[in-house]
Amino acid sequence: QQPVQSPQAVILREGEDAVINCSSSKALYSVHWYRQKHGEAPVFLMILLKGGEQKGHEKISASFNEKKQQSSLYLTASQLSYSGTYFCGTEIEGYQKVTFGTGTKLQVIP
């Protein structure tokens, strides 16, 4: 079953923060996060493995709550380049197929 992301869409002004949530109905092994620009392939942001870890990449970080089967992506001090559609991808078992979430369209305006 496809993971559900929230919100579906969000508009930010430059410098504002955002949180994107990804929720699964199944126990997860890992969560992947990607950003996709219009007409392009998704670009890998980060992967989190079960164990409740949190990762950071400059101003973008993520957490993974294994018990709640949820992951959140945190965007701080947003930049115009952050605009795009964000997808989470979930794995039930390691090195198996990744199922992508419903997507969150994020638009950063000046």
Added chain:
Amino acid sequence: GAVVSQHPSRVICKSGTSVKIECRSLDFQATTMFWYRQFPKQSLMLMATSNEGSKATYEQGVEKDKFLINHASLTLSTLTVTSAHPEDSSFYICSARVPVSGNTIYFGEGSWLTVV
């Protein structure tokens, strides 16, 4: 630089013809590749898992006779859309796990297919 390369990036074909899309892993061997399809403003939907040297594993609802997948070498998987129809027009994307980066999956550039 790109670690997964896909070709062609755009293709237009006539209804009823077949079209082949290639997915190559660059500088690494990929025993497994994944093929996704994405319609406008929608998420990526997994079509099949391509396994080197064996038959692909198709997702429920995907016609294996229509979407032929061949993974004949450790660096190349191909998706052939047979007897294409306008409703097959979509963005097709392949992906592969990169061994040196752990469990990370990287995507190819994607292929826009338009059937006229």
